[in-house]
Amino acid sequence: xxxxxxxxxxLAERESYWQRQxxxxxxxxxDEQSFILASADPTTAVWLLWSCKExxxxxxxxxxxxxxxxxxxxxxxxxxxxxxxEGHVYPFRSLQSGYCIHTIxxxxxxxxxxxxxxxxxxxxxxxxxxxxxxxxVPYLEGSPVSISHHGRFAGLVIYRSNNYAGTLHMI
Amino acid sequence: xxxxTLIAAIKEIVKPYTKNEEALxxxxxxxxxxxDLQINSANLVDIILDVEEKFNIVVDNDSMERMLNxxxxxxxIQSKLAGQ
Numbered sequence: 543x544x545x546x547x548x549x550x551x552x553l554a555e556r557e558s559y560w561q562r563q564x565x566x567x568x569x570x571x572x573d574e575q576s577f578i579l580a581s582a583d584p585t586t587a588v589w590l591l592w593s594c595k596e597x598x599x600x601x602x603x604x605x606x607x608x609x610x611x612x613x614x615x616x617x618x619x620x621x622x623x624x625x626x627x628e629g630h631v632y633p634f635r636s637l638q639s640g641y642c643i644h645t646i647x648x649x650x651x652x653x654x655x656x657x658x659x660x661x662x663x664x665x666x667x668x669x670x671x672x673x674x675x676x677x678x679v680p681y682l683e684g685s686p687v688s689i690s691h692h693g694r695f696a697g698l699v700i701y702r703s704n705n706y707a708g709t710l711h712m713i
Numbered sequence: 714x715x716x717x718t719l720i721a722a723i724k725e726i727v728k729p730y731t732k733n734e735e736a737l738x739x740x741x742x743x744x745x746x747x748x749d750l751q752i753n754s755a756n757l758v759d760i761i762l763d764v765e766e767k768f769n770i771v772v773d774n775d776s777m778e779r780m781l782n783x784x785x786x787x788x789x790i791q792s793k794l795a796g797q
Contacts, residue, residue, distance in 0.1 A: 557730075558755050564765070568758045568777065592755060609747075611757055612778040678748075692753070 543649045544657065544686065544701050545600030547593040550693025551586065551641040560588045569595075569613040577620060587620075589643050590636055594618040597647035598625040598632045600688055607677045637661060642695045646688075653701070660698040667696045714794065716742070719787050726763045730756040745782045757781070768794060 560566065566575050566588075574591050581587035595616040603609060617626045618634075625632045625647060634647040635654065644661045648654055660666075672680050672689060680689050682700060690697040724740050731737045732751035736744065746752045746760065761772050761780060770793035772780065779785045 554755070557753060558759070562759070562762065564762050565758060568761060596754065609781055610778045611754070611781055612774065613758075614774055 543601045543604050544646070544653065544688050544699050545597040545604070545648075546644065546646045546659075546688040546690050546697045546699045547596035547600070548645075548661070548690040548692050548695045548697040549589040549593050549643040550695050551589060551643065553693030554589050555585070560585065571614060571617055574618055586638070586643070590620065590638075590645070591618045593636065593643050593645035594620075594625050594634050594647065596690075597634060597645045597688075598627055601632060601647060601649060602627055603677075604679055604686075607679075644690075644695070644697050646697075646699050656702050658700040658702060660700075662696050662698065664691055664694050664696045667691060670698060714791070716787065719790060720783060722767060723764075723783055723786055726767060727752065727760055730759060740783060742784045742787065743782070747781060760786075764790060770794065770797070 566578065570578065570591060578584050578587040578591065595613050595618060598616050615627060623633055623635070625634060632647050632649060633651045633654070634645055636643060636645040638644075639661070642661065646657065646659055648657070670682065670689070672682055672687065674680050680687050686701045688699045720740060720742065724737065727746065727750060728737060730752045733749065736749040736751075744750065746757060747754060752760070757780070761777055764770070764786065765772055768790055770790065772789060772793070776789045776793075780789060
């Protein structure tokens, strides 16, 4: 299973004021807050961690089909490159270019080899023929995909099962 | 506090974060913050902090977990106010 999240840092700056009293405590663990505050660029650190949690939330939602808002349950370690949720460790990779942070998370590291990753201009979304099931889980021509959009950017990650040597149950 | 007053208060709170104005004008108990109002998930925390300030309550993590729509927000606010 796969998940991705994209952040337009320019839009995030206008939409969110993370320095707001109580903000960090609601969504980041003590370790994550230490990482943010020790970072040379705390704002970018906030959105990197947030994108990691969102990407893994999409994996979990695909499994459980239950929508929740529980960011503190997703523990992100940037140094380890993982997010832990309910005892399961999800590896992630994050690409940053200019004002764009694009984070892709997978259920297990081998799956990275089976992915096609697109980081695009938001306008590109019109060309993606995405269908969604009743729970809002997206597919592209029958393949499981993860999509994301924020401001000027859009992300698309396609899982190609024929590129994956192992066995995996995909919904 | 009655349902109508609460919905009006929630409408004011979510307004600055809402991307779908039409859905905001038609807000009801069945309105979903993300799917209907198209609020960015990073702004849900602002809504929770605004609710805490407006009603002088603390939204605990278990409540926050399900605060994705107007109905849940009403239930949480009412139960916190009753518990004071």
